Amino acid sequence: MPFIDLNLQQLQSKLAGGEFSSRELTRAYLDRINATGGSLNSFITICEESAMAAAEAADIRRKKGDAAPLTGIPLAVKDIFNTEGIRTTAGSRILENYVAPYDATAVARLKEQGAVLLGKLNMDEFAMGSSNENSAAGPCRNPWDPSKVPGGSSGGSAAAVAARQAVATLGTDTGGSIRQPAGHCGVVGLKPTYGRVSRYGVIAYASSLDQVGPLARTVGDCALLLQAVAGYDPADSTSVDTPVPDYSAALGEDVRGLKIGLPKEYFIDGLDADVKQAVETAVAVYRDLGAEIVEVSLPHTDYAVACYYLVATAEASSNLARYDGVRYGRRIDNGSGLIDMYCSSRAEGFGDEVKRRIMLGTYALSSGYYDAYYLRAQKVRTLIRDDFNKAFDQVDLLLTPVSPTPAFKLGEKVNDPLQMYLSDIFTIPVNLAGTCAMSVPCGFSGQNLPIGLQLIGRPFGEETLLRAGHAYQQVTEWHLQKAKI
Amino acid sequence: MSMTREQVAHVARLARLDLADNELDRLAADMDAILSYVDKLNELDIDGIEPTAHAVPMENAFREDRVRPSIGTEKALVNAPAADDSCFLVPKVIE
Structure with missing residues (x-):
């Protein structure tokens, strides 16, 4: 099996077992990026030299017996994370030559573990967009169909994972910017609870909504990456000082007895028929796994x-x-x-x-x-947050579609900002409420475009999200499908 | 409600954006559409509802006022469009 088909957990065990070196692995990923990155336009900056140097350092560190969980693992981050010595543009002309003098905390935590940074990923300018078309670096394309958008704003972060250009990536989510592109590209995307991951060094869009999170092909891989970046940071006074649980430990539990709510406001007339069917099929999977499904209401949706x-x-x-x-x-x-x-x-x-x-x-x-x-x-925001609080009095999780439709065509919504905004209708409420949610692949449309389901958890309920998402991936194969690129 | 070019130009001045007339006209149309959409918030009764500025309840985060290392002048000036040894340079402010 080529390196690039392995997931992060598999790479960890093969690196640890000495089956290949981080240098070989990083070289394979860089070759893959060079071969496929141009047509997708998923990367704004490729860090060939520094990546190979980091891989070499990781191999030495491993030989010394000092390896951390992410030592030698090639990753990439959205171009909104400040990276010392490497250009950070936020997809904007105004920052086209900006080189940050320090690393974002999330990046610093990856580097401390010896992870390899392959490059900086395409995005909508300052994370404002739902299609990755608002980028000074040009639009990123969907690996499943290059005539379609990858979603946004973390379009590059989702496309790179789907195209096997990185085993996992970091994005940011202000109104759906991790979950919506993850859904459109057929990968897992997790938006943690506001305050779970430090925003220090992340170029700000809307500070009361922005949150950093991982994208990967499996829920288990997202757990590993979240583990690395989560936790209090004195440099971000809005990061929350509560202990970080062992996220991978949550993966072992089944979903028997878990109460999952379906908010009736999310299953509306405008919902695409393929999306509706895929999500309803996923609900049936959870019922078969022993979860209890109930209807709930979020009246201010x-x-x-x-x-x-x-x-x-x-x-x-x-x-x-x-x-x-x-x-x-x-x-x-x-x-x-x-x-x-x-x-x-x-x-x-x-x-x-x-x-x-x-x-x-x-x-x-x-x-x-x-x-x-x-x-x-701000007062309506209170009503929306209260909706979620009341729903979580009745259920452990909410299950919804990620987006009302699969990925749309490039150019389709560019001239109609309101239509573009409405494509985030199911992801936006979560940011206003400040809680956590995850997008998980759950099917394909008639046009072979990925469809995602969204799991929404209580504040700091990431373990329940991961547990439910992982249980779903154990009995489905949507996440194993491969874009032909 | 309909925004005039003059109103949009006023907001552009507040936002420090130098916009051409055709941009102002396009923005007037976009802002009209978006503002008439957000008017739906007026359907809700918000009497007695407290505003939410942050979803996670938080106290003010105090820290000790101590001198700590920082990135230093040289690094801070690296990205400046115009600088001398220790300052950012800007166009003349006072005639």
């Missing part, structure tokens, strides 16, 4: 997208004020003074969707509109 596009854009307009052409990033100076320099640098540096969101957010926060928009949205 229909307000989540509207709420999100006020809260997220308001936070974005504030976060992106830092791109002023002074400390880093592009500067356009026409010689007409400081304010003009700010305005020109930002206008030239940002893409259309980023401008649209900055404008919306600025408007929602501006004098006279704050109460009507931003404050009202």
Whole structure:
């Protein structure tokens, strides 16, 4: 079996058993990226030299008997994570030459274990998008059908895993940006509870919603990667100081007696027929495994997208004020003074969707509109969070589709921002509630495009998500299907 | 509700974005569509509901005010579009 078909758990045992070296493994992945990365446009930066050097260091570390779980494992991260000495663009022209002076905590934790960083993955600019079409590096494509989007904003993170260009990756999820592309590319994507993983060194979009998480082909691999990056970080005051459980230990338990709720608001008329059927089949699998299935209600679901596009854009307009052409990033100076320099640098540096969101957010926060928009949205956010709290009084998990449709065509929604926003209708509420959720492959459409199911857990209930996702993958083979690329 | 080009231009000034007239017109149309969609939030009765700024309840995170190592001036200036030995350089502010 070629290296690239092995999952992370298998790579760990083969590296430990000396069947191959990290150098051989890393070389195989780099060759795979070079052969297939161009047509997919999944990577913004490929770190050939530093990856081979890290692989060599990992082999030496292993020989000394000092290997950590991820020593020598080739991974890749979304280009939103700061990486010392390696360019970090966030998919934006305004940061096209930015080289961070430090590593994001999540990256530092991977490096401490001796993981190998293959490169930086394509994404929607500043994580704003659902199709990876808003990237200064050009769109990323779906490995299952290059005429379709991979989803976004972590499109590269999902496409690279599906195309076997990395065994696992890190992405970020503000309104579905890990789960939606994972669903569209047929891989597993986990958005942890807000505060579970440090956001330090992750370029900010909407700070009360952003969260770091893993993507991989199996639930077990996601558990391994989450284990490496989760935990309190003094450098992120919103990271939560609660103990990190042994996530892999959760995988052994079955789902007998687990109470799974189906929120009726997620099984609506607009749901694609193939998606509906795949998710209903998955529900039957859980019933056969001994889970108890009940209907629940999240009555404010229909307000989540509207709420999100006020809260997220308001936070974005504030976060992106830092791109002023002074400390880093592009500067356009026409010689007409400081304010003009700010305005020109930002206008030239940002893409259309980023401008649209900055404008919306600025408007929602501006004098006279704050109460009507931003404050009202924050109150609706309370109602949405309460919906989840009430549902979790009755059930252990929620099961829903990830997206209303499989991956759509490139260009299909570019000129209709509202339609693009509505494609995240099932993932957005989770970020507003701050809880954890995971996308797991559960079938294919008539056009052979992957379909994902979403499991939603209680805050800090990642173990239950992993347990239920793993049990599903033990009796299904959707995650073993391979895109022809 | 319909946004005028002047209103959009005002928001653009607040956001420090230098936008051309055709961009302002396109944004006016986009913002109209999005704002009329978010108006659905007005259907809800929010009397007495507390706003949520953060989903995870949190106290203020205090730490000791201590001098610690930082990245240093040289590294901090590496990405600056214009700098001298110890400062970021900006266009003249005061005439």
